[in-house]
């Protein structure tokens with residue numbers, strides 16, 4: 589098959605379409621013709637050699653796909669050839685074909701195109717996991733979602749609005765990103781490049797007022813996050829885009845406010861965990877996508893021969909929502 593292969597020979601790795609052995613479905617797996625995949629921040633790291641795939645995973649980039657079932661393994665009875673499916677992959681999405689365990693695959697809602705379906709798995713499962721499983725969000729709580737216009741941010745805002753009916757605060761770094769966050773359901777959107785988000789949120793919402801914070805920025809936001817959290821507040825850290833080291837920070841708020849801090853990654857979770865998360869997402873969120881109340885947010889669609897342009901756009905923080913690759 590054809591796949592996007594990383595050429596690491598120069599100091600700046602580039603991707604080109606090349607030949608790779610076809611994947612073969614195991615007993616419980618499906619062989620899928622990929623029609624669309626989507627970029628994730630992790631792809632930029634993996635391309636540069638800083639985020640190796642977990643053991644046993646395809647070395648090809650791509651953490652999600654939407655496509656058509658071509659073949660089913662001997663014990664895979666949940667889908668038929670011809671079914672349109674989408675789901676999470678541990679790698680291998682930037683390719684003609686992939687295999688996926690049948691319990692990680694979901695049927696694409698009729699109203700969604702392959703491109704729209706490819707925009708869903710990684711960011712919506714991550715957002716659902718962060719808000720519901722890790723953050724234990726309850727209806728009508730107050731939630732702060734950083735990087736609100738990111739793929740994960742746009743998914744989290746919609747879930748917090750449509751499922752938890754929360755008061756939603758968000759940060760982003762450009763005016764059109766703030767507007768999009770509000771359209772998706774945010775009540776307050778702060779441009780963190782122009783204002784101190786913690787001062788502004790404290791003024792608007794009161795001291796110690798945020799029940800849950802979902803953060804991807806890390807070190808620069810650590811102190812402000814602890815300042816804003818309410819009694820029994822939760823902080824879920826999913827990324828460290830701004831840095832990983834914090835020094836001279838008081839731990840007093842942890843005790844005084846009985847805070848819970850959790851970190852997570854999705855890719856290196858066990859298959860069992862991902863199957864349970866997929867099922868939980870299917871039962872709780874997918875129906876809102878089927879009804880159109882929650883929509884995949886697509887920034888742009890590129891032919892996969894233009895993958896470098898697509899990566900450049902993400903690296904320069906120019907996207908709102910997901911960047912899709914198609915044409916494989």
Ligand SMILES: NC(=O)c1ccc[n+]([C@@H]2O[C@H](COP(=O)([O-])OP(=O)(O)OC[C@H]3O[C@@H](n4cnc5c(N)ncnc54)[C@H](OP(=O)(O)O)[C@@H]3O)[C@@H](O)[C@H]2O)c1
Nearest residue numbers: 629735738739740760761804826827829830852853854905
């Ligand atoms: N742990 C997990 O399980 C998991 C799973 C999936 C994704 N993630 C993480 O979630 C984050 C979002 O991923 P994505 O694919 O949705 O990203 P994305 O669509 O590329 O969006 C990332 C956005 O974050 C903002 N940003 C970048 N650097 C920043 C900084 N130093 N300070 C503040 N904001 C910054 C930028 O928007 P602005 O213009 O607003 O600055 C950028 O557009 C990444 O950190 C990714 O690694 C974690």
